[in-house]
Amino acid sequence: MEIGHNSGDHPIVARLQGVMVDLFPGAPRRVEMSARTVAEMIDELDRRWPGMGDRIRDTRPAIRKHMNVFVEGERARLETEIPRGAEVFIITAISGG
Amino acid sequence: MAKVMVLIGTKKGAFIAESDEARKEWSLRGPFCNMWPIHHFIADPATGALHGAGGNEWFGPAIWTSRDLGETWTHSSQGLAYEAGKEPVAAAWSVAPRNGELYAGVQPAGLFRSTDGGETFEHIEGLQNHPTRPEWNPGGAGLILHSIVFDPKDPERIWIGISSAGVFYTEDGGKTWEPRNKGTRADFFPEDQRYPEFGQCVHNLVRAAGSDRLYQQNHCGMYRSDDAGQSWQSIEEGLPSDFGFPAGAHPRDPETLFLIPLNGAEKGRFVPDGKAAVWRTRDGGRTWADLRNGLPQENAYFGVLRQAMATDRLEPAGVYFGTGTGTLFASADEGENWVSIADHLPTISSVETYVID
Numbered sequence: 496m497e498i499g500h501n502s503g504d505h506p507i508v509a510r511l512q513g514v515m516v517d518l519f520p521g522a523p524r525r526v527e528m529s530a531r532t533v534a535e536m537i538d539e540l541d542r543r544w545p546g547m548g549d550r551i552r553d554t555r556p557a558i559r560k561h562m563n564v565f566v567e568g569e570r571a572r573l574e575t576e577i578p579r580g581a582e583v584f585i586i587t588a589i590s591g592g
Numbered sequence: 593m594a595k596v597m598v599l600i601g602t603k604k605g606a607f608i609a610e611s612d613e614a615r616k617e618w619s620l621r622g623p624f625c626n627m628w629p630i631h632h633f634i635a636d637p638a639t640g641a642l643h644g645a646g647g648n649e650w651f652g653p654a655i656w657t658s659r660d661l662g663e664t665w666t667h668s669s670q671g672l673a674y675e676a677g678k679e680p681v682a683a684a685w686s687v688a689p690r691n692g693e694l695y696a697g698v699q700p701a702g703l704f705r706s707t708d709g710g711e712t713f714e715h716i717e718g719l720q721n722h723p724t725r726p727e728w729n730p731g732g733a734g735l736i737l738h739s740i741v742f743d744p745k746d747p748e749r750i751w752i753g754i755s756s757a758g759v760f761y762t763e764d765g766g767k768t769w770e771p772r773n774k775g776t777r778a779d780f781f782p783e784d785q786r787y788p789e790f791g792q793c794v795h796n797l798v799r800a801a802g803s804d805r806l807y808q809q810n811h812c813g814m815y816r817s818d819d820a821g822q823s824w825q826s827i828e829e830g831l832p833s834d835f836g837f838p839a840g841a842h843p844r845d846p847e848t849l850f851l852i853p854l855n856g857a858e859k860g861r862f863v864p865d866g867k868a869a870v871w872r873t874r875d876g877g878r879t880w881a882d883l884r885n886g887l888p889q890e891n892a893y894f895g896v897l898r899q900a901m902a903t904d905r906l907e908p909a910g911v912y913f914g915t916g917t918g919t920l921f922a923s924a925d926e927g928e929n930w931v932s933i934a935d936h937l938p939t940i941s942s943v944e945t946y947v948i949d
Contacts, residue, residue, distance in 0.1 A: 517626060518651070518667065546668055550651040553680035554673040561650045587650040 504529040508582045509536055515585065519544040533564055534573040536583060551585060561588040594949050596904060597661075598912050599642065600920060600934070601633035601942035606644045608662050609933055613947075615910050615924035618933040624665060625656045629683070632738075632899050635946035636689035636709075642946075643710055645696060647683020655684055655696055657710040671713035672696065672704055674720075685733075686899070688740040691747060697737030701728060701754045703766065716766040724757070724771065724790050731755030731793050731811070738898055739797035741806070751806065751821055755898075756793035759808065759821055772821030777812040795837045796898045800846035807849050807877070809839040809898075814851055816877045827877025832864045838901035842926075843909050847876045850903070850911055850927060852896045861895040868892045870901075870911065872927050886930030887921065894919070899942035906947060914940025 509526040516522040522544050530536035534552075541548030553559050556573060564571045565584040577583055598609040598618075605623030625644050632645040644656035654667040672681055679700055686697035687710075694706040696713060702720055704713040719725075728735055732755075739753030748765045751772070758773040771790040778785070778792045793811035800807060804820040807827075813834045815824040828834045833853040842848035851871045855864045863869065868887035871880045894915040904910035911923045918937035923930045 514626075514650075546670065549654075549669045553652060554676060554678070555680055556676060559650065559652055 505531050505577075505579055507536065507577050507580065509540060510582055510584045512586055514587060515547070515550065518550060519547055522547070530577060532573070532577060533558070533566065533571045533575045533583070536577065537573070562586070563588055594906070594947055596906070596910065597635070597946040597948070598902075598920065598922070598933070599633040599635060599942075599944045599946060600914055600937065600940060601630035601644060601646075601899070602914075602918070602938040602940050603629050604938035606630040606633045606656070607934070607937060609920060609922075611933075613906055615904075615906075615922065618922070620934050621662060623938075624658070624662055625667070628654070628656070630656070630941065631683060631685045632687050632942045632944075634687055634689065634944045636694065637946070638689060638692055639709060641709055643687045643689070643694060645684035645687040647681075647685075647699070653681045653684045653698060655687060655694075655706070655710045655713075659709075666711075668711055669713075670711065671706075671715070672698065674702065674715070682734070683736075685736045685738050686740050688742065690742045695740050695750075697740055697752065699734045699736040700730075701735045701737040701757060703737060703740070703752060705766075718762065718767040719752070719760065719769050722760070722769050727791070728754065728757040729791065739794070741797055741799045743799075749820075751797060751799070753794040753797035753808065755795065756791060756811070758790045758792040759794055759797055759806075760790075761821055772817075773824070774822065775817075775824035775826075776808070776810055776815055779812040796839045798839045798841040798849075800841055800849070801844050803846045805846050805876070807839050807841060809836050809851060811835065811857060814839075814853075814877070816849075825877075827873070830880040831871055832882075835861070836896075837898040838896055838913065840901040840903050840911060840913075843903055843905040845874075847874055848926075849873050849877060850901065852901060852913060854895050860893065862893045863895070866890060866892050868894075868921075870913065870923075870927050870930075883923075883927040883930070885928060886923075897939075897941050899944075900940050902943045902945050904945040904947055910945065912943050912945065914943045916940065 594613040600607040605627040607622030628646040628648045630644040630646040642658040647653045696704045703716045741751040743749035760769045806817045840850035869882040894917040901913040920934040
């Protein structure tokens with residue numbers, strides 16, 4: 496897996512939960528890449544693990560209602576810009592049942 | 593000796609119960625599909641693949657697929673989508689194989705087709721373009737396309753059931769559709785509007801073997817159609833209520849149907865009087881017999897959901913149903929005698945069978 500391969504331009508780190516990586520065997524919890532916005536980050540995750548984009552982003556398009564993406568501690572949207580070197584957390588919201 | 597698999601979709605993953613053709617000793621495997629809610633779980637006999645239609649509150653819709661009888665799984669929602677800006681697909685509710693193709697019904701109601709075994713899907717837009725579409729209203733589980741019925745002789749003919757838009761029919765492979773609800777009631781509408789063209793809350797739609805006969809369990813009644821759904825006749829007389837969810841067609845005899853009437857939409861949706869029974873007709877719904885041998889006859893407060901009953905193709909036919917309280921009941925003799933073959937599963941959403949010779 497080409498983790499870290501494309502991190503030169505605008506490096507960031509995407510942090511994935513266990514419940515997410517369980518859906519994509521081989522995906523790590525910590526992914527280095529280059530991405531300037533949350534949308535670009537999701538595109539890159541989907542390029543590496545086809546289908547992962549659909550699990551984070553719906554077809555409106557928007558971040559799924561019960562998924563949270565945090566950039567610098569703030570809930571982000573698709574167009575949110577990611578500072579160089581930032582860690583982005585992709586987390587499932589609390590849900591009942 | 594044949595292997596019999598009962599495919600069980602639940603609120604928390606899919607399970608497989610297995611036996612031989614005697615259907616006496618059962619083993620259970622699962623949970624599969626990462627504990628996602630699986631609304632419908634089927635086998636495609638042409639490919640041997642298993643497919644689970646699901647939707648997860650966090651991750652959205654997907655069709656799960658196993659090509660090794662449940663050992664390993666993949667999932668996809670590629671193409672299982674409406675155009676940008678529209679309400680996204682929340683979950684897949686039904687999946688049906690035909691001639692190497694796979695059809696999926698989703699929430700909000702729409703029909704999709706896969707020609708690569710569930711890896712990618714294309715939208716059958718004709719249904720979405722039906723002029724009644726803006727007036728479709730959701731039922732209790734949402735606006736869901738839960739029943740997909742094919743004509744084995746004519747690939748262009750498809751019937752679907754949507755809660756609560758009713759039954760729709762195409763004879764051009766999905767390009768154009770027409771409502772087929774004449775004679776079915778909508779008691780939840782004003783008194784003078786209870787037989788509308790569409791808007792009925794069909795709960796489950798099945799095809800009788802070898803004919804143009806259809807049966808449906810509706811929110812408001814049980815019905816038979818002998819003309820491919822152009823008109824429907826009530827078959828409620830002799831049953832303890834007009835309410836229930838699943839309908840089970842016999843694999844060979846078009847006159848035999850299994851239903852599980854519940855006590856009523858607003859009375860808890862339990863088996864009546866705390867006593868479980870499957871009701872069977874051998875004459876197309878004219879008369880009914882209650883089958884109770886082996887089923888709980890006191891303090892039973894469960895329901896059975898719309899896709900949670902199935903028959904197998906053996907002789908005599910097996911009949912299976914799963915309860916909201918996670919028990920799977922089986923009969924190896926067309927409903928005469930019942931045993932529980934799994935007791936503490938999550939809420940059972942669907943039951944289907946797969947017999948491998």
